[in-house]
Amino acid sequence: MLGGLGESQELDSRGPRGRVRPRRLGLGDWLLPVYTVIAFVFLLIPIAYTFVFSFNDSIKSNISWRGFTFDKWLNVCTVEGGAVCEAFGNSIIIGIAATVIATTLGTMIAIALVRYRFRARGAISLLLFLPMATPEVVLGAGLAAQFLAVGVAKDMTTIILAHTMFCISFVVVTVKARVASLDPALEEAGRDLYGSPSQVFWRVTFPLLLPGIVAAALLSFALSFDDFIITNFNSGAVSTFPKYIYISASRGIPAEANVIASAVFLFALVLVIVAQVSRAARAKRLAKLG
Amino acid sequence: MAFAAFQTAEVVPQAPRKRSRIALFLLLPGLLYLVLFFITPLFSLLLTSLQAPSEFGDIGQYDYAFNWQNYVTVMTDYWPHIVRSFGYALAATVFALLFSYPLAYFIGVKARRWPMLQGLMLVLVIAPFFISFLLRTLAWKQLLSDESFVITSLKALSLMAPDAHFTGTPFAVIFGLTYNFIPFMTLPLYTTLERLDLRYLEAGSDLYANPFTVFRKVTIPLSMPGIVAGTLLTFIPAAGDYVNASRDFLGGPDTQMMGNVIEANFLVLLNYPAAAALSIILMAAILVLVGVYVKRSGTEDLL
Amino acid sequence: ACSTGGAQGKPTAAADTSATDKTVNWANWAAYIDEDDSGAYPTLERFTEETGIEVNYEVAVDDNNTYYGKVKDQLALGKDIGADTAVLTDWMAARWIRFGYTQKLNHDNIPNIVNLNPALRDPDFDKGRAYTLPWQGGFAGICWNKEAIPGGIESVEDLWNSELKGRVGVLSEMRDTMGLILQQNGVDIASDWGDEEFDAAIEVLREQVESGQVRNIKGNSYLEDLKSEDTLAAICWSGDITVINAEAGDKWEFAIPTAGGTLWNDNFLVPIGSPRKANAEALMNFYYDPEVAAEVAAWVNFITPVVGAKEAAIAIDPELAENQLIFPNEETLSNAHIFRSLSGAEEQKYQAQFQSILLGA
Amino acid sequence: MSVREFAERGADLELVGIQKRFPGFTAIEDLDLTIPAGSFFALLGPSGCGKTTTLRLVAGLEEPTSGRILIGGRDVTGTKAHERPVNTVFQSYALFPHMSVLENVAFGLKRRRIGDALGRAHEALRLVELDHLAQRRPAQLSGGQQQRVALARAIVNRPALLLLDEPLGALDLKLRRQMQLELKTIQEEVGLTFLHVTHDQEEAMTMADTVAVMNKGAIEQMGAPAELYELPRTSFVANFLGQSNLFTGDVAGVTDAAITVDIAGARVIVPTARAQRHTGRVTIGVRPEKVTLSREAIAPSSDRNALGPGRIVDVSFSGVSTQYLVAIPEAGTVTVFAQNTGSGPVVGEGAEVWISWPVEHGFGLDDVAEPSSRFAADDDTTSIAAQRREELVTELEEG
Amino acid sequence: MSVREFAERGADLELVGIQKRFPGFTAIEDLDLTIPAGSFFALLGPSGCGKTTTLRLVAGLEEPTSGRILIGGRDVTGTKAHERPVNTVFQSYALFPHMSVLENVAFGLKRRRIGDALGRAHEALRLVELDHLAQRRPAQLSGGQQQRVALARAIVNRPALLLLDEPLGALDLKLRRQMQLELKTIQEEVGLTFLHVTHDQEEAMTMADTVAVMNKGAIEQMGAPAELYELPRTSFVANFLGQSNLFTGDVAGVTDAAITVDIAGARVIVPTARAQRHTGRVTIGVRPEKVTLSREAIAPSSDRNALGPGRIVDVSFSGVSTQYLVAIPEAGTVTVFAQNTGSGPVVGEGAEVWISWPVEHGFGLDDVAEPSSRFAADDDTTSIAAQRREELVTELEEG
């Protein structure tokens, strides 16, 4: 990088017919790839740790290595009367419910925001931005105070309500980008080709927005599934996977938690890789055809 | 997948249609939801923050009042935590940016020629998303505990004082925050860098700028939207986080952040007005900071 | 007036469905019950065998305050908190009774209550044990890692030894940590003392925390720090090291500090929203069988409130009878004191002062 | 005519007193237009003149502020887009990216529940010679192929009226010329009414039976291409459709056969029948290819106008022909095209020349051209380039 | 020449034995090229022929696999882009979107720490008449304005060599012609060496002193525009640079003055000096504007070739001229351009005609044109359109 500074003098001192000088290796040529590898190793260390310790033959707390076993994988749901699995199941249910509601509401808002003109636009944008700019403790504590004030008992429903709330904004942002990139001429073409308004929506608009909606749904699910802070304030006696971990962190986390986390990780990883590979393959096929 | 959320596609100019009942139908349910479960809670938080203890009440009993001194009290009691929260969050944001920028640059720019590799690396960036962040944090706690391989080696190499420790220190908390928010920093950076038109860089070098100057004058300004989005996505949650700093995770008594204080007041001390006042302060401070930052960096349309 | 965050009128007890719902959810502290190598709880299994009631034993209590924080909103609404019985310390149990968060016990369902140690029958907060029943008692004292500190430690003062800098833990239970420090300062915690004494003790703690001498302040999770060896010496509860010693080798030792330890008692109670009170009572009755109590005591090494347990313990292992942690003699007991009860205002004030140290303010 | 029916032949289109206002902007002032059934009609005009708006009004994608739209005699003004027997080929094609080529083409048929949609779609694809790519996605096609799919998707519905909004705008010149040929062929084959919008004058002239030149939301002139080219009526048309040399002066004499105009002293004759105005200040013109250069002075005669002497200020060779710019003191700068046939005077820059043209090729306009008003804003590219050119010419003239 | 200095005049550029291989593709085979200082050089060629690659090699944005690059006599092969006294006007302009117009223009000066960068930038902006928009962002400018900023940004550095990579490619025809004029003027004013890449043949011919036609990574022919147009040496050049009527046959006789070629029975004469090959099978050609149509039979003479009779299969009026397609049994389809001067035969479709052209305008090629090899793949748009056209012609011929 710094070499570039003294360049022109060097140029001047060389004769007009100076020999071809081999190019310096730019920093990006080796430093960046090496850095990237190190960065990934760093990113993956705790994941590897979690995975490895899912095979630890631990008794209660899973702190020191006591030998290899498959037992934890085979008997995930037996420890503590299945508390880990129950928490995991709750997380899945909550994630799905919050995702469905948030995606539906958020998609509707996104379409309206891009496609229609109305006065309160600024206020609405602010209302959508605020939840993303509000720290989770505030969201969690505020909702908890509210539920208490109106005397709503906390259970699965309150968690779902809370999760939906913070997912909506993310859905709007994600889907809005998709709507904005949707050429209105496509819908006009649909109308022009004898499609009634509802046919145009379901056969043209919706399929074209689908990738954005799916992305928004996946994001919502991920946010909900991994949320702890807001859940902690609004879950009452219901356990979720992150909450389970937080609570057991004070008494030693059983290896079964690592098993579940690792399984989710592997599942998601396989899913994503399959999607990526098939996309790349499709792109390749496309390139060949085109 | 999840990271698609950070990707923005080309925007096709749309002629917004006139006002219509359809728009109302589309907007109303979602907005009503947010009013009910976001605005109203914030409002009740505001009311709570002004409450005063019940006159003859037991612990944790308060009455509605206009006790604005609560704000003064929490400010005087907890100003170190306020400062600490923003300090840690800032540090974590800076570290995450420094860590992520080269990574995102490699994935988004250098790896363009190999879409498969690019895809794979993106998967690796978001991989941490798929494993509970609490578990990841605990894993670091174990990996960096006093008797761990890393710490004992560092001590053996005299890179660390023999009586020093890592967990429970500010470094550990900042480390944890940085680690946990790296994907939130990397992905927006990646999406802008992936769309970075290399022809601008070529134009820069064609106009006598050396690689470093091109980076400073062209690459950085052009990736500003990604930098802003990434820093916001990191800073906001980091400032309000209380898991990393929790005494059961990477923190200790002198690393407690605003989130921990709010939690303690809410759940242990049962001092709801204090917790609410702190929440309001935290939120207001973040909004002001974000507003100023976004204005300064000239990326208002980002929101 | 409109108020939040406490008892707005007392919640009413849930209807009991124990007859049809043969389960009981038990929220307890870590290292507080017998547990074998596979992680199973032998006495609980026997209980299920005898009564047909399944037990969900949950280690849900890390300290009294955080547990209360988790469940208080549900309690205020009279909702199920997920536990049919929880084990809480006297002062917290007193608060629950005051707020109407507990259900009245039906002593008819607990015939073994006759075995309750007479000294524990009429505490101030629950005359005649209408709402609570002791589970275990114990001391708060000091413990240390024998490998790292072969010489051992004797007093709270020893914890402040600079060689232990950054490797000392104290409890987040205000009464235990402050009780020990107050006694180190020469205060009799059972009798009259006031702000002045408390302030002085708080200063001691503050200094040690700020200087970094104290690594962490935790509830029952201090055991994890001991195990990971992040802390080498700590303020501990008497029986706890027995359990971790069984898990990781005979590594730790406990002592009541020379200036005195605290003595406390933890109690079963039935939260107001529980629909399985009868099952919980069956559970209590079971553990008031002296033989069962002895078996638990042999494991957890806390003070059992059950009369006759000593005799039963001798049957298991004669040495147990001499164990001062389970069956303390007068001398041992004279070295430990009960933290005096606090008024609501005192509670609020002292907790706040103590928390401000936990929060590093 | 119901949308459920196939059009046997094109329908005629009638726009009556159409006005279209957008908030703060009137895109179409007062438009009357009749397009006979079966014709290939081109709507030509500069950017922003309202061509797309007109098309969208016809398609039903926009509602007129006032006026009526009749297709095949039936008033469709209040009818929605999907109920009109009209189809559009959009500039961007607007092919559905999530459907195959075949599904795209069959879309309209399926919406109308017309039997054997796929069979008919295949047939339409055969017409545009793309049936072998029926299973591809639009993204897998080249620009020209996409254009043909868009055409097939519209034509398969046999609309009474086919609207084309610059369907060739995105293609490069070569492909564009080839697609023009195809489009024309297909129109002739299927015999529908085509309303084709473009801003490319050459395209309009080579393809259409009738060309209408639109300007600022109104139609300035309309007619067969050669007719319009040979006899433009306004300075806008004269300049927009091809290039023109325009001269402004006072009418000095009128006979039944011709008017004589005084152009800064020189007399120029225009056939009376070809002049819109016969008195006062008028602008007359002649096309650059009608003008002949000569190195010697030419005397004007009753059937030939002559101006000169002037000086050649620019010569540019473009292969087929050479363009000369001649600065004539009294008349300004005159453009002359000469086909490079190999014969005729080859003159270089700076040479002194005379120009002449047959009287029969002159035309007289309805308005007076204001040289400066030809350009919109002073910072707009067109006007700056034009100014530079003028300056350059002056510079060369002086130096 | 240091990059710290301003070029007083253009430098010449020399490419010696340049080869450029990309992984799996050789973009440039073996390129030698010399461009004299101060000239306006146009590199012309079809898409993908290697024009951009050549430019990038010169700019230093790409390294040659082998060969040397000399600018002003100095070998710059191993030098990085920012160290070369060269500037580029990119096709996409590549204006920095985050800087104002002024900052864009001053960028290069500031990097070289040249004094009064802003003053000079303003001066350059005045040159392109955009100084009043100096504070705008590029996104706020029209396409033509952006193009002028890009030009100013390059020119302000007074590079010894200015590279222009289709800077006009994004503009519409009208604007394009105007910008060509400006570009040429500026080049003449500042006197730098311009290397201009385009695929628009008209642009190359009207602007450049020298045109090089590139094909598949090599230069096929190079020379003054008129020279290249009048005497193309290969069928590629004959077809790429303007249109040509090509006929293939065997040489039937050679004299010093002329060769005679047997085109399916008819004799066609080409001046020997204008023919690359004098024996065997040869392809000869003539430009469409050189061909004259007549309704009567014309006898070939020693200075005029004649073919016929043929039939007009297509007439297309484009304003300035009319294009006729004449199908002649022995010779295939011949294109004829006739300027619409108002004189000459006006013939309609189906008419029987004879064609003729002066011998002096014929040319003989170095290769033999293969009619089918002109088109790449069978489903590519170009070829399909061409096939359709052929079919159409046949159809009309038959019917």
Ligand SMILES: Nc1ncnc2c1ncn2[C@@H]1O[C@H](COP(=O)(O)OP(=O)(O)OP(=O)(O)O)[C@@H](O)[C@H]1O
């Ligand atoms: N929705 C709208 N709101 C306001 N003005 C509009 C709207 N649509 C078009 N206009 C204006 O109406 C005028 C005519 O637009 P139109 O699109 O019909 O032009 P056009 O002739 O098709 O131009 P082009 O050749 O550039 O496509 C323009 O000035 C345009 O800015």
Ligand SMILES: Nc1ncnc2c1ncn2[C@@H]1O[C@H](COP(=O)(O)OP(=O)(O)OP(=O)(O)O)[C@@H](O)[C@H]1O
């Ligand atoms: N980085 C690269 N890797 C592989 N092939 C390349 C690369 N860059 C260019 N090519 C190939 O080299 C050939 C020449 O490309 P180049 O861009 O020079 O063409 P061009 O003449 O500028 O075409 P156009 O008129 O389309 O711009 C093309 O076939 C192109 O696909």
Ligand SMILES: NCCCCNCCCN
């Ligand atoms: N492991 C069980 C420890 C029980 C401690 N009870 C809390 C006593 C508080 N004074």
Ligand SMILES: [Mg+2]
């Ligand atoms: Mg338009």
Ligand SMILES: [Mg+2]
């Ligand atoms: Mg190119």
